[in-house]
Amino acid sequence: MAVCIAVIAKENYPLYIRSVPTQGELKFHYTVHTSLDVVEEKISGVGKALADQRELYLGLLYPTEDYKVYGYVTNSKVKFVIVVDSSNASLRDNEIRSMFRKLHNSFTDVMCNPFYNPGDPIQSKSVFFCAHTLSIFYVTIH
């Protein structure tokens, strides 16, 4: 399943990064950072089309030899990035989409919290968000 999940704010700074602790987190930070370029490219590519015409799910941003990076952008330019291990039986597109959907829902719940200032890093105390993201890590979504 996913080895790294990242939520990046509109200004391209991370709100939340969590990776499977077995591997070095720094590597995933770097990967997510580089994937931002691809995300920017994709969302700017749409150009004239407004956000509502642009699909939120960006698909595979780029693959490396070890893993694949998928992207998702919300209408408020908040980006979700999921890094998936390539060794997994290649996940179907729908599964990735559902992972993003779950992530988006959890993120929306966090946003609904009036005590959360948009732009603040999502604390690990936001238990539900963390729980849901962890479930993306460890649960195969069907």
Place this chain on the structure above:
Amino acid sequence: MESLTLSDVEQKYYSELFLSCDVDNTKKVASNGKVLDLFRAAQLSNEVVLQITELCGATRLGHFGRSQFYIALKLIALAQSGMPLRVETLNSVRDLPLPRFVMGKNEQEPRHAVMFADAENQGHYFPRPPLRVQAKKVSAHEMIQPCVPTADPQPDTTSPVVSPHQSPPTSPHAWRKHKRQASGGNVDRQPSVPGVVWPSFREAQPGPVTGDGMWSAHSPPPVQETWVSFTDTPPSSTLPMHPPSAQPESTTVRTGMSAMITNEIQRQTSGYDDPWKITDEQRQYYINQFKTIQPDLTGLIPGSAAKEFFTKSKLPILELSHIWELSDFDKDGALTLDEFCAAFHLVVARKNGYDLPEKLPESLMPKLIDLDDSAGVPEPATEVSFSASPVEVTPNKSPSMPSLNQNWPELNQNNEQWETFSERSSSSQTLTQFDSNIAPADPDTAIVHPVPIRMTPSKIHMQEMELKRTGSDHTHPTSPLMANPPELSDETKLAASIKFPGTSVGDGYSSSDSFTSDQEPISSAVNRQRSHSGTSPEGLKVVAPPPPPPRPHASHSRSSSLDMNRNFAAVPAGSQQPGVVAFPPAVPPRPLPTQTSVPHGHRSVEGDGLPAHTSTSPHQMPEQPNFADFSQFQAFAVDQPEDDEENPSDSGQAERCPEAAGTMRTTKNDVQAEERNATTVNSAKVSTPLAPPPKPVRRRLKSEDELRPDVEDLPQKSNVIATVLATQPSIPRSIGKDKKAIQASIRRNKETNTVLARLNSELQQQLKDLLEERISLEVQLEQLRPFSHL
């Protein structure tokens, strides 16, 4: 002896005890009498007491000074913990429990002890006997009621100061059974404080606050003050000295809260192990607070207002955020009454030192369903009357706590009912959950029907047959065709007519699905579906993964009539829409062909004329039992080129097959058998009769445009068949007329054959059109599909 180090708690405790003993308020000397009473209450032997008094130097002084008193207390603690009484050990002993005093008459000391004990020794202090508690309760009530404000002199505020500290930990502790009595101490402590109980978040100024005032609603500014006071009283661990200004409010708040809670606990004699349960008083208080923000109790508090309100509690934003996450059950960014109560309750608990749970406790969960059926109050009536009832009830509270208690349960129940009502109305999430729960049921029920496995091999077989037959890439359209005959033959006994319309809807899903929309048992339909899915990898089938197929099944199974209607509508419409199979009239014929095909098979096995059959028939016959239609189709297809020769006979028998009437069927069979026996030509027809039957069966697979002609043709054919059959029986009887009859039958068969040939060509054309459509749709789909493979 003078060098005595006391912890803060001990300091406070001891000073409290000293003050209690120091009735004369001399601040220095404690009377021996009181002290001795106290010491005796420590349940130590007199010898020990004497020893202690000696050690602390009281005997030397003749009285207990403060230091002596403290030393004595510490020695008592030592003695109670079983340690030898040594002066040297006084300072060396760490974590010495506070001395315990089981008091008899003296109310103050136990109270103090209780308070202190609760602060520090959550398990150490043994509560006083219940009797004491009762007395305390009464006294507490009495004290609460008049709310006599005792203007404590500033020095004495040390004790009031203490009590608020104690009360926060006490109140949660009071929730536990064994702490009930301890809380009584707090209750007693209350009178010494400007008696404003916690529910009355009103101005904490000393003043006669009546019981009415306690329970009535309060204005926001006092709320702020009390919230401010909360900051001055951090939860349990430390016992700082409050600035005097904050003391009254804090004490009032604290003691009020604790008093309320303890009162509630005392009233509720049953052991509520659930520390998260909201008491009735608390709930009423929450509701009042809710009203200050949102007058409509069924309405929502927006997130921003709730944020402001709870920020006043001065809890860290992180914790408030956590509380919000726990309490906003439907995640809508607003708080209903239930959610607000839960949030408020969590804030209170947190202020008292309870850690926030990871998950919302059940007792705090907004009641989505009206559980309080015991209240027996109709909800609308409750709701209507409730707004008035609290106001009415609160003024009545003053007379007695018991009455208050009696009223609260009702109100609480009403509240809960009301809250549940409001919760229900406001929690869209629950509705959606219900809906989502309902939805999956249908596919499940539909999935139950299919018996798919059986079809798979046949499907593959059919595909192969089809490939051989057509040699084209369109495996998919025809494979269902292949699938259908076997299915049909297997399932003919089922209510094919019903299934047929049902399946048609599903077939509407795709062009190829339309083929399968023929009258078919649901199982066969499912099998069809599976054949579709199976071929999708192979063929160009663009059918989505499993979910879509079951849906058509569901509709099939459910609304066969609907499908029938659609079929009927499609027939006159004559549109080229795939999937709508409009052959209700063809339904009857369909079983017949299959059934007849079976008898055909049987007959073929039995009949003598079988060997004389054409080459196609033998290998078709064995297939008939399982793949009657399929083989018929095959035979039909194979025989197409040959049909020109055998058309008359073939068409004759073919037309016989689709005969709707079962009786006709049997007669046909007989006739056909006789015919077969009579003529070898007719034997060839046996194979061909199989072909027309597949047509109705194959209708599932074909588009409706093909089927429509079938529908139209079938009646015609059936008419022809009827006529043919009518004539046929006469044939064998009159031998003399055999030749003529045969010729006549030949003529008729030729006619039917031409009709069937025409029909066949039309169907073939329709098939080609549909295939083209399918290809175009697939191309479009490919274009529209996002770059998933990237």
